[in-house]
Amino acid sequence: MTFTTEDLQRLVAAIAEDIAAARDQLCELDGAIGDGDHGLAMDAGCQAAAKAVGELDAEIAPTAAFNVAAKAFLNAVGASSGPLYATAFMRAGAAAKDKQVLSDDDFLRVFAAMAQGIQERGKAEPGEKTMVDAWKPAADAALDAWQSGKPLPQCFEAAERAARAGCEATSSMMAAKGRASRLGDRVIGHIDPGAASALIIIAAMAKFAQHHDG
Amino acid sequence: MTFTTEDLQRLVAAIAEDIAAARDQLCELDGAIGDGDHGLAMDAGCQAAAKAVGELDAEIAPTAAFNVAAKAFLNAVGASSGPLYATAFMRAGAAAKDKQVLSDDDFLRVFAAMAQGIQERGKAEPGEKTMVDAWKPAADAALDAWQSGKPLPQCFEAAERAARAGCEATSSMMAAKGRASRLGDRVIGHIDPGAASALIIIAAMAKFAQHHDG
Amino acid sequence: MKKFxxxxxxxxxxxxxxFVRAHEAFVVFGPxxxxxxRRHLTLGKVALISGGGAGHEPMHIGFVGHGMLDAACVGHIFTSPTPSQIITAIEEADTGAGCLLVVKNYDGDLMNFEMAIEMAGDHHSLDMVVVSDDIETSRTGEGRGRRGVAGTLIVEKILGAAAERGMPLAELKQLGEGLNTRIRSMGVALNGGTVPQTERMTFALGPDEMEMGVGIHGEPGHARQPFTTSDAIIGHLCETIAxxxxxAPGTKALLFVNGLGGTPPAELYLSYNSARRFIEEKAIPVERSLVGTYVTSLDMQGLSVTLALLTDEEIVLWDAPVATAALHWGGIP
Amino acid sequence: MKKFxxxxxxxxxxxxxxFVRAHEAFVVFGPxxxxxxRRHLTLGKVALISGGGAGHEPMHIGFVGHGMLDAACVGHIFTSPTPSQIITAIEEADTGAGCLLVVKNYDGDLMNFEMAIEMAGDHHSLDMVVVSDDIETSRTGEGRGRRGVAGTLIVEKILGAAAERGMPLAELKQLGEGLNTRIRSMGVALNGGTVPQTERMTFALGPDEMEMGVGIHGEPGHARQPFTTSDAIIGHLCETIAxxxxxAPGTKALLFVNGLGGTPPAELYLSYNSARRFIEEKAIPVERSLVGTYVTSLDMQGLSVTLALLTDEEIVLWDAPVATAALHWGGIP
Ligand SMILES: Nc1ncnc2c1ncn2[C@@H]1O[C@H](COP(=O)(O)OP(=O)(O)O)[C@@H](O)[C@H]1O
Ligand SMILES: Nc1ncnc2c1ncn2[C@@H]1O[C@H](COP(=O)(O)OP(=O)(O)O)[C@@H](O)[C@H]1O
Ligand SMILES: [Mg+2]
Ligand SMILES: [Mg+2]
Ligand SMILES: [Mg+2]
Ligand SMILES: [Mg+2]
Known part of the structure; x- marks a missing residue:
């Protein structure tokens, strides 16, 4: 398979759609252990990214599209998720550098770079009850599957499965990053909102890889 | 009859006692059309006056006793009633000037001077829903009775009757002085607290004149 | 009731x-x-003295300092200080040029200040300016006239600057009285204040009600109305005061939005924004502004808007340096 | 919800x-x-920039002016400004000597400021000081450490004065970081603030409850306790921060009682009086004081107490003239 900027436009639009559908639920999760705005922030960021990327000329290179997404997300959101996802998109852009079309391999490296970017920006380790608990295992699982020769859709299936497990695992974690880190054991029993939205994004990417036949 | 400083000490103590008994009721009246502190203010003022006058050497002249009462009342109370009654006592002192003992005639002039002092200090006319509506008719009635040859106890009976009528009449008045003057016709149906406490004081003076046999 | x-x-x-401990650098208690x-008085300057009930903080003690008051007295909550307090302030602050007493227009305050003047007048040159800026009570057309509220700050600031420049007592009084005719205020409450002694709210409002035309002692205003947008509320206040x-031609406006105790700065600035628009729509040029919590009614949620029309000379006096706990400006390049 | x-x-x-209209004499909007x-920048001075979510007014915009901040950015309520806003502030305020960004210690703020530095760092000398004065979050011993709350004002005032005197960027950062280790704050709420968007209180307290250890975003504190006297409440806060x-020998205390939005000045001064007593009982000499509503959490009823231990040099910087909307002193004889 290969991925063009046009494909990416559809992907970002699909992500934005799924996040929009989960907006209230994400706010509710954030209301329990944060400040209740995660759904609003993610929705605003994804809509802005989808709009900005959607308006691009399809001839533009993927790297530029990712950078446009980063900037749009960043300007739309002042919350923690703003810099985290803006960094993810910027690293995606760097990973896609100099390519006009992305191969499966490129696409996986883009995915891994996003996870890496989030982790570097937030300085969070797995187990600290953040979106990293979804992103990091997902990226690791996808790379593992790729290295053992699985085709891209199956790599993303593995990623989605790992993200779901990671997301669910946050429920029993204490928080060591973000607003929730100030609540001590009051956070036990609550899923991290950032991990929940990460799962939605990763699932959208998996679906996209599934149905994509470039 | 004659009145010594010792008599005045008993009179002020009697006034203070009656006002103390009416404290809550006066606050309630003031709560309806004022700021609810009239009972506290009158109680504090009268207690202070009674204490200060009570501590005086009985040899001291009545004029000095009235001035002591004025000062004590004034220092104890910052409300409207402070300057009003302090002025009343100061004028009483002036009316008793140079006497070591007060005659009935002196005592009546003291009473009239108190009413006069209150009116001058507050610049209120009868009909403006203030304590003047009790004091002015009371003083007028006492002087009238005196001029038509009535003995002092009967003069004060007349004064008390007039004060009571004046006090009750405030209920149907609009207020043109004091806090109540800002409430428009919301004050109709409420007795003026200052008129109510004035009645108590005048009644205490009448009782005193009644039982006094100097 | 939860209060500190x-x-x-x-x-x-x-x-x-x-208050005194926090500002001990420049204020002290009298006997x-x-x-x-003020810790340091200026010899030969007319002393400006004010006072009133507690519950209006930072007024008046917050206005003691260079360029404003020389001394202030605090009574019980919502109660005038006594003549004895006022006389002490006079004795403490008079350095030879006499004292001007700034009094808010309430019977209780007036009588207590008048008595103080009578009692101390033999030994001091004394005079009084009565502030009556509240729009509301002019409506009843009765009593001793309008109440004195937030506009008092403006009178005290401008007289304070004039006194600092050496203006004599009689002229100060005249300046204050002229000024008083050109200041109007009106207040609105979203909730009453709670009086500590009684633990009761001065008035209680429902979740969708407001009280229009309130003063600073928890007196009810002239109407209870449904709560609405700040544009509608502030529009009504501005309409009424303006x-x-x-x-008068040539006068310039000072626009002052004052918090009544429980209203946060962000809402005051938002309300100022509305007020500025409404006043300017009336072709009144707003040349000076003040926004903050200066004249309160305990913890009342609400605000007042004050419009003062000033002459050029009064603007200069408004701008003159002031260094008090609550107002402080000027003197920095 | 009743808000203006x-x-x-x-x-x-x-x-x-x-805010900008009320203070147009010395502040302007950026693009x-x-x-x-600031309307007028000083060429060649390090620019001091800060920013944070709305809902904390007058912080930070109220600290823009001579002797304190050069520029500030406002985010949505309780939300960091975006890097794009911060970069604009940098571009507006940098007059050649670089910019120091003062950031309160929250993941969201940190990440947005860090990104701004990365994105603008090629064209400007930039550095950052992180303020983390809140006692509470040090308790959990986790996360990125304590939150930044009212102590931020002290850091911005002292760094502002130092920048005004020409201190270069690296030294300013060092000064700020040293200072941050010697400032502690703790807050208490009698009632939550109401967020306009949700019309909900950040937390609701019963008539006899208070929340100990609150921050400035309506986060719950470490314990809900029965409401009690100011001596008991303030005593506990002072005990904890001190x-x-x-x-350290030779350091002098600055004691700062800060209102959280809905608490009137009289209660803040009363609380300061308690705090002053408790701190002095610990043989810590209180040399400077600040009492007022400076760092808020919307209309929250409550306050925080901040203790800063300052060197002589820092005291001099604290005393240096400042002319902002919220803090103003010095320069008057
Ligand atoms: N340092 C961090 N590293 C990674 N993720 C973080 C970090 N801080 C917060 N997050 C994530 O951000 C989510 C909250 O995002 P959001 O509600 O948009 O921001 P805010 O907390 O500023 O309101 C958390 O649930 C968590 O997953
Ligand atoms: N100008 C005045 N002249 C005469 N009496 C007055 C005047 N103003 C107020 N009063 C009287 O004072 C009473 C209120 O007294 P009080 O409650 O002690 O004072 P305050 O109104 O200052 O709280 C009123 O009921 C009225 O009778
Ligand atoms: Mg959030
Ligand atoms: Mg947020
Ligand atoms: Mg009363
Ligand atoms: Mg009273």
Whole structure:
């Protein structure tokens, strides 16, 4: 398979759609252990990214599209998720550098770079009850599957499965990053909102890889 | 009859006692059309006056006793009633000037001077829903009775009757002085607290004149 | 009732003590704590003195300092200080040129200040300016006229600057009285204040009600109305105050939005934004502004809008340096 | 919910516009209103920039002016400004000597400021000081450490004075970091604040409850306790903050009682009086004081107490003239 900027436009639009559908639920999760705005922030960021990327000329290179997404997300959101996802998109852009079309391999490296970017920006380790608990295992699982020769859709299936497990695992974690880190054991029993939205994004990417036949 | 400083000490103590008994009721009246502190203010003022006058050497002249009462009342109370009654006592002192003992005639002039002092200090006319509506008719009635040859106890009976009528009449008045003057016709149906406490004081003076046999 | 206090009886004394300690660099207590005065007085300057009930903080003690008051007296909550307190302030602050007493227009305050003047007048040159800026009470057309509210700050600031420049007593009084005719205020409350002694709200409003035309002692206003947008509320206040003073040609407006105690700065600035728009729509040029919590009614949620029409000379006096706890400006390049 | 506002969506923008109009003599909007800056910048001085979510007014915009900040950015309520806003502030305020960004210690703020530095760092000398004065979050011993709250004012004032005197960027950062280790704050709420967007209180307290250890975003504190006297409440706050920093010999205390939005000045002064007593009982000499509503959490009823242990040099910087909307002193004889 290969991925063009046009494909990416559809992907970002699909992500934005799924996040929009989960907006209230994400706010509710954030209301329990944060400040209740995660759904609003993610929705605003994804809509802005989808709009900005959607308006691009399809001839533009993927790297530029990712950078446009980063900037749009960043300007739309002042919350923690703003810099985290803006960094993810910027690293995606760097990973896609100099390519006009992305191969499966490129696409996986883009995915891994996003996870890496989030982790570097937030300085969070797995187990600290953040979106990293979804992103990091997902990226690791996808790379593992790729290295053992699985085709891209199956790599993303593995990623989605790992993200779901990671997301669910946050429920029993204490928080060591973000607003929730100030609540001590009051956070036990609550899923991290950032991990929940990460799962939605990763699932959208998996679906996209599934149905994509470039 | 004659009145010594010792008599005045008993009179002020009697006034203070009656006002103390009416404290809550006066606050309630003031709560309806004022700021609810009239009972506290009158109680504090009268207690202070009674204490200060009570501590005086009985040899001291009545004029000095009235001035002591004025000062004590004034220092104890910052409300409207402070300057009003302090002025009343100061004028009483002036009316008793140079006497070591007060005659009935002196005592009546003291009473009239108190009413006069209150009116001058507050610049209120009868009909403006203030304590003047009790004091002015009371003083007028006492002087009238005196001029038509009535003995002092009967003069004060007349004064008390007039004060009571004046006090009750405030209920149907609009207020043109004091806090109540800002409430428009919301004050109709409420007795003026200052008129109510004035009645108590005048009644205490009448009782005193009644039982006094100097 | 939840307030930061120990006992209702000691609340005022403890709060004033805290004030003096926090600002000990430039204020001190007078004898027996009957008044608060500047630490350093200026010889031969007319002393500006004010006072009133507690519950309006930072007024008046927060206005003691260079360029404003020389001394201030604090009474019980919503109660005038006594003549004895006022006389102490006079004795403390008079350095030879006499004292001007700035009094808010309430019977209780007036009578207590008048008595103080009578009692101390033999030994001091004394005079009085009565501030009556509240629009509301002019409506009843009765009594001793309008109440004195937030506009008092403006009178005290401008007279303070004039006194600092050496203006004599009689002229100061004249300046104050002229000024008073060109200041109007009106207040609105979203909730009453709670009086510590009674633990009761001065008035209680429903979740969708507001009280229009309130004063600063928890007196009810002239109407209870449904709560609405700040544009509608502030529009009504501005309409009323601007309608009550004719903008003489050449006068310039000072627009002052004052918090009544429980309203946060962000809402005051938002309300100022509305007010500025409404006043300017009336072709009244707003040349100076003040926004903040200066003249309060305990913890009342609400605000007042004050419009003052000033001459050029008064603007200069408004701009002159002032260094008090609550107002402080000027003197920095 | 009763607030002075028109719509929840426009509330922050209208309030900030009101602020700029009220203080137009010395502040202006940056391009697209992305930041607010001093009207007149000083060439060659390190620019001090800060910013944070709305809902904390007057912080930070109220600290823009001579002797303190050069520019500030306002985010949505309780939300960091975006890197794009911060970069605009940098571009507006940098006059050649670089910029120091003062950031309160929250993941969201940190990441947005860090990104701004990365994105603008090629064209400007930039550095950052992180303020983390809140006692509470040090308790959990986790996360990125303590939150930044009212102590931020002290850091911005002292760094502002140092920058005004020409201190270069690296030294300023060092000064700020040293200072941050000697400032501790703790807050208490009698009631939550109400967020305009949700019309909900951040937390609701019963008539006899208080929340100990609150921050400035309506986060719950470490314990809900029965409401009690100010001596007991303030005593506990002082005990905790004073217990968390060792008073090095020669340092002098600045004691700061800060209102959280809905608490009137009289209660703040009363609380200061308690605090002053408790701190002095610990043989910590209180040399400077600040009492007022400076760092808020919307209309929250409550306060925080901040203790800063300052060197002689820092005291001099604290005393240096400042001329902002919220803090103003010095320069008057
Ligand atoms: N340092 C961090 N590293 C990674 N993720 C973080 C970090 N801080 C917060 N997050 C994530 O951000 C989510 C909250 O995002 P959001 O609600 O948009 O921001 P805010 O907390 O500023 O309101 C958390 O649930 C968590 O997953
Ligand atoms: N100008 C005045 N002249 C005469 N009496 C007055 C005047 N103003 C107020 N009063 C009287 O004072 C009473 C209120 O007294 P009080 O409650 O002690 O004072 P305050 O109104 O200052 O709280 C009123 O009921 C009225 O009778
Ligand atoms: Mg959030
Ligand atoms: Mg947020
Ligand atoms: Mg009363
Ligand atoms: Mg009273």
């Amino acid at each position: 206090m120990n006992t209702a009886e000691t609340m005022v004394a403890e709060s004033v003590e805290g 027996e704590r009957k008044c608060i005065r 309608g009550d003073i004719a903008a | 506002m028109n719509t929840a969506e426009t509330m922050v923008a209208e309030s900030v516009e009101g 697209e209103r992305k930041c607010i800056r 217990g968390d920093i060792a008073a």
